[in-house]
Amino acid sequence: MTQRIGEITNGANQKEEREKAHKCAGWLGGPQSAIRHGDQQVHVKERITTMVRVESRNLLARMGAILAVAAVAVSLGPVKADATAAGTGADRYCAVLIGKSTEEKPSPVLARACDDSSAANAREKMLQVTSKDGSNSTMKPLAADLLMTWYSDTDYHGASTNVFGDDGPCDRAGYRLDVNNTTFGLWSHILSSARGSGPCNTARFANRAGTSSQEFGLPVPYLGSLLNDNVGTIWVYNR
Missing domain, CATH: 2.60.20.10 (Crystallins)
Known part of the structure; x- marks a missing residue:
């Protein structure tokens, strides 16, 4: 009888230890999941930031090209009237x-x-x-x-x-x-x-x-x- 009581007691103790272990694991699992989720957010943010920077550089490059063309047009000044027309349509x-x-x-x-x-x-x-x-x-x-x-x-x-x-x-x-x-x-x-x-x-x-x-x-x-x-x-x- 005493032996049976001991077995029951040991079983109860082991169950209690397992429940504590599961609780501990669950507690630890929560923050780790949060950390992993946080890492994903940081990674996505970094990718978005990189894309914005690239698009900004491309936009600046396009604007620079447009300004360069405009500067050349200004430096050339007004274009002379078509000499072959000479005010007479297509007559030379x-x-x-x-x-x-x-x-x-x-x-x-x-x-x-x-x-x-x-x-x-x-x-x-x-x-x-x-x-x-x-x-x-x-x-x-x-x-x-x-x-x-x-x-x-x-x-x-x-x-x-x-x-x-x-x-x-x-x-x-x-x-x-x-x-x-x-x-x-x-x-x-x-x-x-x-x-x-x-x-x-x-x-x-x-x-x-x-x-x-x-x-x-x-x-x-x-x-x-x-x-x-x-x-x-x-x-x-x-x-």
């Missing part, structure tokens, strides 16, 4: 017929025409659209009546306009052209070089604002920084 060659100036006033524009294939074609078209005699005009300026030729680029390149005089070749009085006149299209903004014809050996160019001018012997391959793409009036004459 133009011809203008002007009358004699009186009292130092601008010479009247009698006709103007353009062509995209040749200066000769532009001249023929001009003869058909003279404002003085209408579309059936038979006016035929002589070759000597070519006063000067404008070019949109330096050294006599690019689009061109031949200027003819209705009152014969140049004399001391010459002809005066108001290039600011819309009849001439964009030429006040693109004229860079010019040739004279026959006795038309001198020309005075003034800027669009009319604040400064310079005289050149013709031909002139470059009008200089002050007048290049900035011509308001031209006085072409014989000297």
Whole structure:
């Protein structure tokens, strides 16, 4: 009997010890699980932080590239008007017929025409659209009546306009052209070089604002920084 009581007592003690051990393990298991969960949160946070940093660097790189392109565009300044258009659509060659100036006033524009294939074609078209005699005009300026030729680029390149005089070749009085006149299209903004014809050996160019001018012997391959793409009036004459 005593032996049986001892066995029961020992069994009870062992059960109690096992329950204590389970409680201890459960108590320890709680914080460990919390620690593991905390580690996962820290790991996710670190990954998010890394992704944000990468995206920020990419955004800064893109912004830098955009600013660099903008800086280049600003440094280049305004783009010159399309010289081949020269205010005439797609036409590269133009011809203008002007009358004699009186009292130092601008010479009247009698006709103007353009062509995209040749200066000769532009001249023929001009003869058909003279404002003085209408579309059936038979006016035929002589070759000597070519006063000067404008070019949109330096050294006599690019689009061109031949200027003819209705009152014969140049004399001391010459002809005066108001290039600011819309009849001439964009030429006040693109004229860079010019040739004279026959006795038309001198020309005075003034800027669009009319604040400064310079005289050149013709031909002139470059009008200089002050007048290049900035011509308001031209006085072409014989000297």
